[in-house]
Amino acid sequence: MGRGLHASRSFHLLGGALLAAGSCASLAAADVHSAEKGAAAEAVFAEHARYLADLAVAYEHGEGVAREPARAAALYCESARLGNVEAMYSLGWMYANGRGLGRSDAYAGTLFAMAAFLGHAQADRMRRYTGEYVGAVPACLQPPPDTAPDPGWSAEAHIAAMSAQRKQVARLVVDLSSEYAISPKLALAIALTESNLDAAAVSPKSAMGVMQLIPETAARFNVRKPFDAEENIRGGLAYLRWLLAYFRGDIALAAAGYNAGERAVERYRGVPPYAETQAYVARVLAFMQRRRHAYDSRITEPSPIIPGVQHVSEREGGL
Template sequence: MHAFVFRLLLTLLCALCGATASAQSTPAASTLAVALFAQARALENGEGVARDPLTAATLYCEAARQGNADAQYNLAWMYANGRGVARHDGVAAFFFKAAAEQGIAVAQRNLATLGDVAPEMPECMRAPEPEPVPPAPVVVEVMTPVDYSLIAPKKIYDLVHKLSPRFNIEPQLALAIIAAESNFDAAAVSPKNARGLMQLIPETSERFNVGNAFDPTQNIRGGLSYLRWLLSYFEGDVALVAAAYNAGEGTVDRYKGVPPYQETHNYVQRILRTFGAKQHPFEPKVTRPSPLLRR
């Protein structure tokens, strides 16, 4: 938002504090919308202030977003006539329609003059996206590596121990992921179409050249390739690697840590417990580190 507009909104909010305290029956948002409309109209027409139609349009839109019909009509008129803003019949139709629905008859007539124009909502009417919830720390009190030789089918256990060193992955981490993902079922398919032992979605299979995700050898190779990439991307942080394997590296980046999903928290705790360590060696040359690790 333009600095002037921000200061103006702040001034209006402060000025309204007393008014809303003495008029409990009037919602604060409605009162603010009226004040925004009055200031916008003054700026549009240069009444006591320098004429500034762009700022007027910004204030009109804020008042319109709070349901002020007069602001909706005036802004529609500005867009319909290209007064102070670029002409846009779709936006004009949007605001004329909104004003008409609140009982402004002339808005309905003006809407009819635009003809068969589809209303188009401008960006200023869209509610701002909520800030991502900061991730809660993942706390694991006891780490006890699992002896997968007692749990995993011998064929899969041996295959993991054969392939893991080629990708510089500790077999214990790969086995922990397989246990959590498929419980060693090579034919497993998730509701999201993740397949095989390491539950590779089609995009990951394609990314790491896996032709048949149900083939144990191909699946493990693809999963190990992905783990090697994630370990490099998150510089060996097992919690972040596990979170990314479960929810995607993009989600971890967006939340700047383990996402606030119960499923992902449980998954991360399980991997940390059964792998038995918070860090894993990584290869820096595989990829650049995640933005959340860059200093």
């Protein structure tokens, strides 16, 4: 089976969030800005997915690096998880042809169906060769158990295709994460979503640096030089560690707290109905592929909303 070259494209992984019914005019105006920031966060993840897909192409074909089909497949899979349609098609092609992977029409059919649903014409044509869609999903696309610490995930694979400046910041995030008992994957997800690893970033709300600390949060976690990359990252990781303890390891609530503040999470007893925050949480969960994270209960008492929110989360499995 032949495979042509196609232009890269991204898609809305989880879609825009609905605004709360009955919002007042001031909230609606704020949500315009929120939607714009949410779209910017989504663009960061789409860009990262393209990085991974491009790196996968290099390893699949030996372009500038040693040819490693298995590594290419892993990179394609991670990119597909983040919504890259070309990665879905390419991984499906590898399964359909048994190139570096065990041949599986069932897995190929699933991946082609995913890509075709998103408008990939060649994937739609390839479905005639793989048979009817039967719902088989490759193991690499299955979310790992909540207790597993990011099995098979490689920070270096995500960092490798970045620019030199972004690599330096990304490695600092990953290296420091262990000091705060935070998964490197979660630390990188927050840093990418916040600033795209820009140590000089400033938001309209005066959030500063890699981890986009507002002045109050910087002071709370003893950050005196917010544009010093290491000091800023340490402050952001300290806050994230506190949020994980406060929300008892719930990644969605911790991410929502990081974006909107823990009081907003408590006010709405879950992820607030702000377009920016819901898009933010969606990006982080898509990157993480799991909802739970280890935490140190000694850091702080739990939020008073935790028992009820955890019950809803366990029953519904969603945000």
